[in-house]
Amino acid sequence: MDNAVVLGVFLALFAVFVILGFWASRFRRGDLSDLGEWSLAGRKLGVYLAWFLVGADLYTAYTFIAIPESVYLHGAIYYFAVPYVGIAFGVAMITMPRMWKIAKDKNYVTAVDMIHDKFNSRTLALLIALTGIVAELPYIALQIYGMQAVLIVMVGQLTSYDVTLITELSLVLAFIILAAFTFTSGLRGATITAVMKDAIILGTVIVAIIAIPIALGGFGKAISAFANGSSYQVPPFTGSGSLAPLLMNAFISLSIMSALALYLYPHAINGVLSIDSTKKIRLSTALLPLYGIGLAFLALFGVLIYSSQPALAMVKLYGPTTVVPALIYVEFPDWFVGIAFLGIFIGGLVPASIMAISQANLAVRNVIKPYWPNIDPKMEARLAKWLSVIFKFIALGFIFLISPTFALGLQLVGGIIILQTLPAIFLPLYTDRLEKVPVGVGWAAGLILGVYMLYGANFVQHTYTTISTVLFDFSTVSWVGFLYIAFVALLLNLLISVGGSYLMGMIHGSAKGAAGKSD
Amino acid sequence: MTETNKVSNESKKGADVFRDKVIAALLLLIPMVVFAVTPIYNFSSPGLSLLGLTFFYWFPILWLAITAVMYFFAAMLINRMEGEH
Numbered sequence: 388m389d390n391a392v393v394l395g396v397f398l399a400l401f402a403v404f405v406i407l408g409f410w411a412s413r414f415r416r417g418d419l420s421d422l423g424e425w426s427l428a429g430r431k432l433g434v435y436l437a438w439f440l441v442g443a444d445l446y447t448a449y450t451f452i453a454i455p456e457s458v459y460l461h462g463a464i465y466y467f468a469v470p471y472v473g474i475a476f477g478v479a480m481i482t483m484p485r486m487w488k489i490a491k492d493k494n495y496v497t498a499v500d501m502i503h504d505k506f507n508s509r510t511l512a513l514l515i516a517l518t519g520i521v522a523e524l525p526y527i528a529l530q531i532y533g534m535q536a537v538l539i540v541m542v543g544q545l546t547s548y549d550v551t552l553i554t555e556l557s558l559v560l561a562f563i564i565l566a567a568f569t570f571t572s573g574l575r576g577a578t579i580t581a582v583m584k585d586a587i588i589l590g591t592v593i594v595a596i597i598a599i600p601i602a603l604g605g606f607g608k609a610i611s612a613f614a615n616g617s618s619y620q621v622p623p624f625t626g627s628g629s630l631a632p633l634l635m636n637a638f639i640s641l642s643i644m645s646a647l648a649l650y651l652y653p654h655a656i657n658g659v660l661s662i663d664s665t666k667k668i669r670l671s672t673a674l675l676p677l678y679g680i681g682l683a684f685l686a687l688f689g690v691l692i693y694s695s696q697p698a699l700a701m702v703k704l705y706g707p708t709t710v711v712p713a714l715i716y717v718e719f720p721d722w723f724v725g726i727a728f729l730g731i732f733i734g735g736l737v738p739a740s741i742m743a744i745s746q747a748n749l750a751v752r753n754v755i756k757p758y759w760p761n762i763d764p765k766m767e768a769r770l771a772k773w774l775s776v777i778f779k780f781i782a783l784g785f786i787f788l789i790s791p792t793f794a795l796g797l798q799l800v801g802g803i804i805i806l807q808t809l810p811a812i813f814l815p816l817y818t819d820r821l822e823k824v825p826v827g828v829g830w831a832a833g834l835i836l837g838v839y840m841l842y843g844a845n846f847v848q849h850t851y852t853t854i855s856t857v858l859f860d861f862s863t864v865s866w867v868g869f870l871y872i873a874f875v876a877l878l879l880n881l882l883i884s885v886g887g888s889y890l891m892g893m894i895h896g897s898a899k900g901a902a903g904k905s906d
Numbered sequence: 907m908t909e910t911n912k913v914s915n916e917s918k919k920g921a922d923v924f925r926d927k928v929i930a931a932l933l934l935l936i937p938m939v940v941f942a943v944t945p946i947y948n949f950s951s952p953g954l955s956l957l958g959l960t961f962f963y964w965f966p967i968l969w970l971a972i973t974a975v976m977y978f979f980a981a982m983l984i985n986r987m988e989g990e991h
Contacts, residue, residue: 470941470944473938600957606963628950630944639944674977687959
């Protein structure tokens with residue numbers, strides 16, 4: 388393997404990526420000193436660009452790094468990502484056109500604008516906005532772990548000189564470049580580079596999911612090798628050909644909760660609101676499950692790697708996040724490795740940019756503006772641009788401070804947080820009867836219970852040193868087994884939000900009735 | 907056209923819209939329910955293997971492809987109804 392070729396191809400394509408990112412500010416030209424233009428690309432995206440942009444949120448480090456890593460480490464349970472994708476776009480088909488219509492009629496730019504109006508509460512809007520911003524951070528950090536995985540393999544194979552240092556410096560450099568073009572091009576930059584990213588990644592995925600299983604003699608051999616040889620099977624996270632009964636509810640709760648969470652994230656809603664009609668939202672969303680087929684095969688690489696000794700050796704050396712990069716490195720010619728590595732690298736960069744834009748948008752519209760209403764539009768856009776830079780570097784800070792035992796854990800902790808906004812964001816699309824106080828109390832109770840259970844599962848039920856699981860052990864009741872913490876927290880939240888609103892409605896109703904009588 | 911004809915046309919149209927709504931709802935709900943009820947596909951029997959993959963692994967992949975088709979028809983139906991308004 389000529390590692391110089393890998394690096395050369397990688398750098399040349401990265402240069403093209405950067406040029407595209409800056410050029411994008413001229414695409415369908417709009418006034419980029421206006422926040423709506425910068426963050427929603429002026430609501431002008433059609434079916435294809437929308438498919439690429441929203442799809443870009445799906446083919447991320449989550450798909451390439453986190454899911455294969457988790458399947459490699461823990462087996463069948465993390466195949467939950469496949470049903471998750473299938474369900475998530477159904478949820479989107481039902482909720483998002485409604486959200487878009489309400490946003491268009493009332494000229495909302497974020498979901499929180501709607502909450503502010505519907506509940507007539509500045510405080511609730513502020514809480515939901517901050518929740519969205521915070522939940523997005525671990526998701527961005529996950530993207531960075533993905534980029535890091537590619538760099539470690541590339542740098543590590545090229546030189547034995549301080550790999551960690553070179554990797555971290557390269558990451559910082561890449562982030563400075565990304566911040567610069569997000570700053571100048573906004574969502575246009577992200578969308579145009581998303582097209583390049585998806586083209587490279589779709590090509591890589593199609594070639595890889597056909598060629599690698601063939602080269603390694605199919606999945607059958609790997610599945611039995613996996614059952615015997617998995618190095619890190621923490622009971623009861625075993626199972627190779629199917630799911631252990633004790634994990635059934637964990638699998639179901641992980642897939643349904645992840646599906647409900649996806650379109651609560653500010654970046655997903657931001658993506659939907661940038662599309663130009665409800666019809667186009669439905670058509671582009673309907674085809675997104677096709678992306679999931681690639682995700683499923685990449686997840687299976689976590690099993691497949693057990694039948695490639697050289698790739699397995701690389702993963703043991705560079706860490707479990709490198710499952711997919713290692714298989715690609717071992718099985719393909721060097722020029723292709725360069726292309727594929729760039730795909731995975733910008734596959735983390737582009738979503739990170741989209742996520743940071745949506746955070747900035749939320750921070751300006753729903754955190755700063757309500758308390759500083761006289762801010763002029765130019766200043767508004769400038770603030771958002773700087774905030775997007777700051778959020779990116781906060782997320783980058785995660786990887787220097789926290790070293791997670793599994794990257795997916797970050798995203799799943801984010802899921803517990805973001806799901807507590809479900810009653811405030813999804814339910815008002817269908818009813819006007821919710822009250823701000825129970826929804827706020829439900830939000831707080833859900834978050835507190837979520838954090839408490841996360842603590843309990845990791846440091847009481849198990850004695851991990853860092854956050855290593857998001858599953859709570861209910862196995863004393865055998866038909867329950869394990870459950871994703873987000874499910875229990877959301878249940879409590881919904882009970883308080885809906886039940887509380889119902890009770891208040893009854894009291895108000897009878898008060899009104901009494902008032903009517905006394906007249 | 908007489909008045910009664912008009913009325914029966916109206917109600918026929920109403921029935922069609924209702925039928926389309928039910929079909930669209932089923933096209934959206936069936937894929938989600940199948941994915942969510944994991945016991946439906948949690949099998950590893952060798953007789954159900956495909957490309958060396960057990961049923962548990964290959965069925966959801968196949969179902970994703972079917973899901974995309976069902977969602978797409980649902981989208982077309984709903985879009986058509988929306989167009990009539």
